Amino acid sequence: MSAIRVPIVEKILNANDKMAALIRGRLDSHQVLALNLMASPGAGKTSFILETIKRIRDSYRLGVIEGDTAPVTIDSDKISAVGIPAVQINTGGGCHLEASMVGDGIEQLPLSEIDLIIVENVGNLVCPAAWDIGTHMNVLVASIPEGDDKPYKYPNIYRGLQVLIINKTDLLPYIDFDMDYFRKGVEFLNPGLITFAVSCKTGEGMDAWIEWLKEQIRIQKNR
Amino acid sequence: MSAIRVPIVEKILNANDKMAALIRGRLDSHQVLALNLMASPGAGKTSFILETIKRIRDSYRLGVIEGDTAPVTIDSDKISAVGIPAVQINTGGGCHLEASMVGDGIEQLPLSEIDLIIVENVGNLVCPAAWDIGTHMNVLVASIPEGDDKPYKYPNIYRGLQVLIINKTDLLPYIDFDMDYFRKGVEFLNPGLITFAVSCKTGEGMDAWIEWLKEQIRIQKNR
Numbered sequence: 001m002s003a004i005r006v007p008i009v010e011k012i013l014n015a016n017d018k019m020a021a022l023i024r025g026r027l028d029s030h031q032v033l034a035l036n037l038m039a040s041p042g043a044g045k046t047s048f049i050l051e052t053i054k055r056i057r058d059s060y061r062l063g064v065i066e067g068d069t070a071p072v073t074i075d076s077d078k079i080s081a082v083g084i085p086a087v088q089i090n091t092g093g094g095c096h097l098e099a100s101m102v103g104d105g106i107e108q109l110p111l112s113e114i115d116l117i118i119v120e121n122v123g124n125l126v127c128p129a130a131w132d133i134g135t136h137m138n139v140l141v142a143s144i145p146e147g148d149d150k151p152y153k154y155p156n157i158y159r160g161l162q163v164l165i166i167n168k169t170d171l172l173p174y175i176d177f178d179m180d181y182f183r184k185g186v187e188f189l190n191p192g193l194i195t196f197a198v199s200c201k202t203g204e205g206m207d208a209w210i211e212w213l214k215e216q217i218r219i220q221k222n223r
Numbered sequence: 224m225s226a227i228r229v230p231i232v233e234k235i236l237n238a239n240d241k242m243a244a245l246i247r248g249r250l251d252s253h254q255v256l257a258l259n260l261m262a263s264p265g266a267g268k269t270s271f272i273l274e275t276i277k278r279i280r281d282s283y284r285l286g287v288i289e290g291d292t293a294p295v296t297i298d299s300d301k302i303s304a305v306g307i308p309a310v311q312i313n314t315g316g317g318c319h320l321e322a323s324m325v326g327d328g329i330e331q332l333p334l335s336e337i338d339l340i341i342v343e344n345v346g347n348l349v350c351p352a353a354w355d356i357g358t359h360m361n362v363l364v365a366s367i368p369e370g371d372d373k374p375y376k377y378p379n380i381y382r383g384l385q386v387l388i389i390n391k392t393d394l395l396p397y398i399d400f401d402m403d404y405f406r407k408g409v410e411f412l413n414p415g416l417i418t419f420a421v422s423c424k425t426g427e428g429m430d431a432w433i434e435w436l437k438e439q440i441r442i443q444k445n446r
Contacts, residue, residue, distance in 0.1 A: 041348045042370040072375050125347070126292055127318050146264055
């Protein structure tokens with residue numbers, strides 16, 4: 001039976017990758033930078049997006065695409081409540097976003113009036129790692145309460161990252177989290193990975209992230 | 224293309240369900256109760272298993288099956304370090320356990336010398352929900368830092384539960400978590416769901432869970 005299934009799966013992956021390349025080309029033609037924000041459920045992706053919006057909206061124009069498995073608009077409502085264009089994608093129970101879904105989402109955003117799109121993927125450390133969704137960078141929001149062993153247990157997602165955010169540093173005093181052990185695991189999988197330790201609650205560490213992000217938007221504008 | 228794919232997927236699901244029924248029959252013939260422990264990455268599944276072992280090992284004999292995406296033995300080492308037979312299943316990047324994997328795992332355990340098997344599924348709130356792995360009950364470990372909106376965002380997994388554990392209650396003073404909102408979401412999806420709020424760090428709430436679990440083991444022995 002594997003002889004039947006394998007070529008079909010490859011065909012789907014190829015169609016996804018072709019779609020992803022088309023999306024990236026479209027974003028590039030509008031000089032829009034797009035991030036694929038991934039995380040475990042509850043690591044703080046939406047809070048991180050809201051804190052990023054707060055600190056960058058005076059300099060650059062944003063759009064957000066929210067991916068969820070259920071037909072809810074909890075996260076996209078939070079984004080549009082602060083006046084940022086947001087699109088909700090419901091995967092219908094699916095465990096990750098695919099390029100075609102993101103392509104549909106992007107069509108709902110005014111690309112010529114946007115500098116940065118953040119796509120919030122489904123909360124999942126396994127499946128999103130395998131799918132190119134047409135963005136420029138994979139960003140993972142890890143969080144202190146998840147524990148320091150996650151790079152060892154979910155290596156595939158860490159291997160494919162361009163940026164790592166370590167969120168909820170305000171909880172470090174209350175949780176056994178060995179930062180050296182965590183960072184050693186990350187370094188093994190993804191040497192020299194750009195990393196920002198932040199707290200969306202206190203704002204700690206957000207300035208460094210914003211400064212770096214602004215530089216990436218400028219690079220995309222000058223390509 | 225969907226006309227080709229759908230029947231293949233159905234065939235796999237049926238094979239899985241048949242295998243799951245066989246596994247359950249084998250467990251029943253040995254009067255062994257088996258739990259499918261699911262959670263987000265880092266919700267505290269392994270800590271919860273270790274705290275359960277500590278409180279029940281004088282009364283009943285345990286075995287543990289650990290599922291991980293990566294070829295690591297971090298969790299199974301913790302279990303065998305306390306003298307409990309443990310089997311590690313590596314899914315090779317796969318996002319959930321399937322019945323055939325659990326069947327192989329169970330063959331490694333001395334069933335006639337065991338009363339309770341806890342299967343720790345891959346950390347994932349989406350994919351494991353769809354797979355019967357041959358256990359008797361689906362148990363979810365939710366955790367306070369994940370946030371109170373998870374039932375709304377991951378309804379499928381909440382719908383299929385027999386028991387819910389709310390872990391890390393010791394972090395409630397440091398996190399905005401609306402317990403009423405959380406419980407309302409759970410009640411909508413799974414009315415009357417048996418729920419235990421616990422802290423594996425302080426031990427709070429564990430006694431009620433252990434008392435309930437012992438009763439389930441007794442019921443399985445007297446079937």
